[in-house]
Amino acid sequence: MKDTKICVIGLGYVGLPLARLFSTKYPTVGFDMNQKRCEALMDGHDATLEVSDELLQDAINNHGFVCTSDIEKIRDCNFYVVAVPTPVDSDNNPDLTPLVGASTTVGKVIGKGDVVVYESTVYPGVTEDECIPVVEKVSGLKMNVDFYGGYSPERINPGDKQHTVEHIKKVTSGSTPEIGKYVNEVYASVITAGTHLAPTMKVAEAAKVIENSQRDINIAFVNELSKIFNKMGIDTLDVLEAAGTKWNFLPFRPGLVGGHCIGVDPYYLAQCAKRYGYNPEIILAGRRMNDGMGEYVATETIKLMLKKGIQVLNSDILILGFTFKENCPDVRNTKVIDIYKALKEYNLNITVYDPWANPAIVEHEYGIKVTNELPVQKFDACIAAVAHKKFEGLDVLGLLKDKHVVFDVKCTLDRKLVDGRL
Numbered sequence: 001m002k003d004t005k006i007c008v009i010g011l012g013y014v015g016l017p018l019a020r021l022f023s024t025k026y027p028t029v030g031f032d033m034n035q036k037r038c039e040a041l042m043d044g045h046d047a048t049l050e051v052s053d054e055l056l057q058d059a060i061n062n063h064g065f066v067c068t069s070d071i072e073k074i075r076d077c078n079f080y081v082v083a084v085p086t087p088v089d090s091d092n093n094p095d096l097t098p099l100v101g102a103s104t105t106v107g108k109v110i111g112k113g114d115v116v117v118y119e120s121t122v123y124p125g126v127t128e129d130e131c132i133p134v135v136e137k138v139s140g141l142k143m144n145v146d147f148y149g150g151y152s153p154e155r156i157n158p159g160d161k162q163h164t165v166e167h168i169k170k171v172t173s174g175s176t177p178e179i180g181k182y183v184n185e186v187y188a189s190v191i192t193a194g195t196h197l198a199p200t201m202k203v204a205e206a207a208k209v210i211e212n213s214q215r216d217i218n219i220a221f222v223n224e225l226s227k228i229f230n231k232m233g234i235d236t237l238d239v240l241e242a243a244g245t246k247w248n249f250l251p252f253r254p255g256l257v258g259g260h261c262i263g264v265d266p267y268y269l270a271q272c273a274k275r276y277g278y279n280p281e282i283i284l285a286g287r288r289m290n291d292g293m294g295e296y297v298a299t300e301t302i303k304l305m306l307k308k309g310i311q312v313l314n315s316d317i318l319i320l321g322f323t324f325k326e327n328c329p330d331v332r333n334t335k336v337i338d339i340y341k342a343l344k345e346y347n348l349n350i351t352v353y354d355p356w357a358n359p360a361i362v363e364h365e366y367g368i369k370v371t372n373e374l375p376v377q378k379f380d381a382c383i384a385a386v387a388h389k390k391f392e393g394l395d396v397l398g399l400l401k402d403k404h405v406v407f408d409v410k411c412t413l414d415r416k417l418v419d420g421r422l
Contacts, residue, residue: 007077014154015083017165023065030067041067075109080116092267103131107138117150123272124202149175150183151201153208159328169193173204212265218252220286226254226422254422256335257290258324294338304405304419318379321386322354329356336385381405387412
């Protein structure tokens with residue numbers, strides 16, 4: 001193979017950390033259709049906060065890392081990595097539009113002997129049946145004759161500064177055994193946690209999609225337990241702590257399941273299963289359970305207010321946190337919006353306080369207002385939805401009226417302050 005020059009297409013939560021890492025060993029160009037995003041990155045700041053300013057500026061100044069929206073600047077690359085989002089539509093069907101667009105871009109620049117590796121989460125077969133044909137059509141080249149393919153599923157955990165991309169073992173694969181070894185060598189040269197070479201691209205695709213489906217199902221189970229124990233007057237966390245004393249008990253906790261992976265990937269697997277004539281029951285049951293937890297939290301909060309004799313109509317509610325998980329600004333597929341929408345049906349005055357979320361992005365994506373400033377008014381109820389570290393030590397009682405309700409979604413508040421929790 002010729003000297004490796006890498007292009008990472010898609011500079012979001014997955015693509016940018018990977019491109020930055022590759023740049024420490026190879027000439028690397030990051031490509032994104034969003035010109036403003038590229039300009040901001042070249043100024044040395046990542047708005048997602050996944051790559052620190054120090055690391056990004058080091059990559060730019062000392063390793064020649066370049067971010068661009070100009071397709072001509074990636075034409076001389078020979079190892080293309082596609083890391084674009086793979087969402088679902090309003091009916092929870094896989095939306096491959098970003099992948100098709102990225103494959104079209106690759107098709108315009110790929111040359112003979114080049115390799116294109118997909119990192120986006122998909123169901124088994126998408127790389128070979130949906131993506132590569134686009135590359136072939138646009139380029140006029142044939143896979144395994146003129147160019148080669150690979151699949152290496154992303155394993156980024158947004159907001160996690162310990163399990164960064166180089167510290168998470170990477171699954172790799174290629175369109176031929178030889179290319180698989182080459183793809184594996186490229187990744188292994190920067191991934192300190194090591195790699196696992198899968199026998200085929202379909203195996204690598206399947207491995208990724210079941211990782212998050214497994215987690216989704218386990219969380220759905222404890223969410224259902226939470227509902228059952230709540231009716232029985234038993235504290236779910238007490239039960240989980242007791243059961244956790246057994247060596248092989250899995251330490252899952254109830255909660256909201258959002259984000260761009262766990263809340264999405266099971267639908268990709270379900271769609272694939274249906275294509276083969278199998279109707280997945282457990283996978284979709286888990287999704288239904290987890291997708292309903294936001295409404296459940298809202299309903300339980302209203303019930304608690306009524307039990308305390310608090311006037312619900314036009315009451316003031318505070319939601320702490322809006323991002324899909326703690327300590328990161330990522331609001332993609334956040335399930336806190338489900339709490340908000342369910343509460344709105346009761347004609348309440350809702351304030352959402354989140355020091356991490358970008359108010360402009362939230363308003364654009366969800367049509368609601370979020371504040372980064374701690375409110376000064378008093379509230380009838382508070383829902384602690386996200387366990388940001390910035391909330392630690394927060395005087396929750398100081399934000400509430402004398403008669404109030406506190407619902408703790410993440411079980412992080414002092415139990416004496418809480419009226420209800422999952």
